[in-house]
Amino acid sequence: MIISVVSGKGGAGKTTIATSLANILQADYYDLDVDAPNGEHFLQPRDWTRRQAFVLQPKIDSATCIACGKCAKECRFKALYKIGETVYLNEHLCHSCNLCREVCPTGAISYKEVPIGEVRTGHSSRTGAKVVVGDLIIGSTRGTALIQDITTRLRSDGLTIIDGPPGNSCAAVAAIKxxxxxxxxxxxxxxxxxxxxxxLTILRDMGKPLVAVANKALETEELEKVLAEQGIELAATIGLKSEYHKALLRGEVLSQADAGVFQGLQQAVAREVEKR
Amino acid sequence: MMKQIAVMSGKGGAGKTSVTAALAKLLPAVIAVDGDVNASNLPILLKPQQMLRESDFFSMDIAQIDTSQCTACGECEKICAFGAIEKEGDTYNVADDCEGCAACAWVCPQKCIKMVEHSCGKKYLSLTENGYLVHADLNPGADNSGKLIASIREDARKLAKEKNYRLILIDGPPGTSCQAISSLTGVDLVLVVLEESLSGLSDYRRLATLLSHFRLPHLVVLNKVGIDEQVAKNIEDAVAENGGEIAGRIPFDYSIPQALSRCETFLDLPEYRPTIEGVSGQMLGMLG
Structure with a gap:
């Protein structure tokens, strides 16, 4: 079973909660916030094995290319452009879609692997369970492709926690899928x-069951009202406390620093796990 | 000369929007841009007084299959790199994953796939106390967030020219990937809001590397400081190593989230107003 931890707003506490759940449930932990992965500061993994992740991008054989410009004309992402008698690729704009290879009248375009990041796998010295971290090359725009590269290989035997990226764009969808x-x-x-x-709109469209948890809470009245309008009950609340902040600054997994704080969430998740 | 400043952090929740809103209210005439198009919170603090323009954002066309002509040969499914073509009964459908590359339309032997216009969000222009706000809402879960950011930044530049405004202030998205890059290209200065935490430091290092790729100078506001001396020292060292300059420090103080929950900014808290004024002065000084 796979549990994704997400939040539209950044800094809401995804990593705090995902690492704590991984500890409480003895679950594998996947850090899919690939352009700002921070779970490892808390789970302290050891014995990394590493693999490179790639996307496919066009490679133009200059001997066969007749510089007709058809690929540049058809590319909807404007990733190919012709200057003089040469066609160039802007790697940042390429979506690896296959179209240029299809339209090329001389078969000059093949696909080559271009690295977008590293996937590291280790074991947490704090929980003993597996830790996988997606680490996007700084400056790469292919974060969503890296998330998909990891999730398509993900096999969950027991429980797996995914620590997702913030926001509500395609990267979040890839981590929720x-x-x-x-x-x-x-x-x-x-x-x-x-x-x-x-x-919530994304989760409704995707038909995903959810558990809502408030974090850094000073009060939850308004949140509970808004959730009720959506037919959702707030499952648990974690307060805004400087002790929690201090524990995190020391690199502790919050559920190890204070087991009581996660009781409500643990019960809510357990109820959902049992249903499946 | 028009100047652009982006407020960035790497880590989410570091305080970008809180700092941007305070600066936008303090500066005499500014066009504020909310670059976090799928979690846009700047309007909540800037409270625009009047909506001037609202428009759909069209980016990529998406594929549409005329099922009456489709022979279910499966060529489209084979070519699609995004897994967006799904078999349904004895025909095919296009799912939300379509990125609009048109490869399916190209290979379809029946020529029954066409590319159709598709709105992936909304753009807004509104009037604030002392300037304008440009923001956008990406449709939840949609692609093209980077293009939407580029589009509203272009709108902001046009507006600045038209109204003779000299400063554009961009509230950036978290992270260091496509949305962050789209918010950074062509700016003159970056203001980094750095949360005193392990994640804040780690993400700052990534962001600083990105900024050096783009050869962008940066100032730093340290936020939520005063909890852990060792982390604080590591952060100050990292800022010095990466050529940043610390322009202000804001402590971990419950009165700040309380004020923000009332939709107030640092300017409404007398003890922090001077900090924001100091940051603003240093920013303008660096821009010359």
């Missing part, structure tokens, strides 16, 4: 609530 259950982390402020509503 393999999930059997989604934990939505909400900072109960006007900002967190605004961003959560978009996340």
């Amino acid at each position: 393999p999930a059997d259950l989604v934990v939505v982390v909400v900072e109960p402020t006007p900002f967190g609530i605004h961003d959560m509503l978009q996340t």
Whole structure:
């Protein structure tokens, strides 16, 4: 079973909650916030094995290319352009879609592997369970492709926790897609609530069951009201406390620093796990 | 000369929007841009007074299959790199994953796939107390967030020219990937909001590497400081190593999230107003 931990707003506490759940449930932990992965600071994994992740991008054989410009004309992402008698590729714009290879009248285009990041696998010295980290090359625009590269290979024997990226764009969708259950982390402020509503739209469209948890909470009245309008009950609340912040600054997994704080969430998740 | 400043952090929740909103209210005439198009919170703090324009954002066309002509040969499914063509009964459908590359339309022997216009979000222009706000809402889960950011930044530049405004202030998205890059290209200065935490430091290092690729100078506001001396020291060292300059420090203080929950900014908290004024002064000084 796969549980994705997401939040529309950044800094709501996805990593705090995902690492804690991985600890409580003895689950594998996948860090799919690939352009800002931070779970390893808390889970302290050891014995890394590494693999490169790639996307396919066009390679133009200059001997066969007649510089007709057809590929550049047809590319909808404007990733190919012709200057003089040479066709160039802008790697940042390429979506690896295959079209240029199809349209090329001389068969000059093949696909080559271009690295987009590294996938590291280790074992947490804190929980003993597996830790997988997606680490996007800095400056790469292919974060979603790296997430998909990892999720398509993901086999969950027991329980797996995915720590997703913030936001409500394609990267979040890619991290939600393999999930059997989604934990939505909400900072109960006007900002967190605004961003959560978009996340809920995505989850509804994808038909994903969810558990909502408030984090860094000073009060939850407004959040509970908004959730009720959506037919959702707030499953658990974690307060805004400087002790928690201090524990995180020391690199502790919050559920190890204070087991009690996760009781509500643990029960809510357990109920959902049992249903499946 | 028009100047552009992007407020970035790497880590989400570091305080980008809180700092941007305070600066946007303080600066005399500014066009504010919310570059976090799928979690846009700047309007909540800037409280625009009047909506001037609202428009659909069209980016990529998407594929549409005329099922009456489709022979279910499966060529489209084979070529699609995004897994967006799904078999349904004895015909094919296009799923939300379509990125609009048109490869399916090209290979279809029946020529029964066409590319159709598709709105993937909305753009807004509104009037604030002392300037304008340009923001957008990407349709939840949609692609093309980077293009939407580029589009509203272009709108902001046109507006600046038209109204003779000299400063554009961009509230950036978290992370260091496509949306961040789209918010950074062509700016003159970056203001980094760095949260005193392990994740804040780790993400700052990634962001600083990105900024050096683009050869962009940066100032730093440290946020939520005063909890852990060792982390604080590591952060100050990292900022020095990466050529940043610390322009202000904001402590971990419950009164700040409380004020933000009331939709107030740092300017409404008398003890922090001078910090924001100091940051603003240094920014303008660096822009010359």
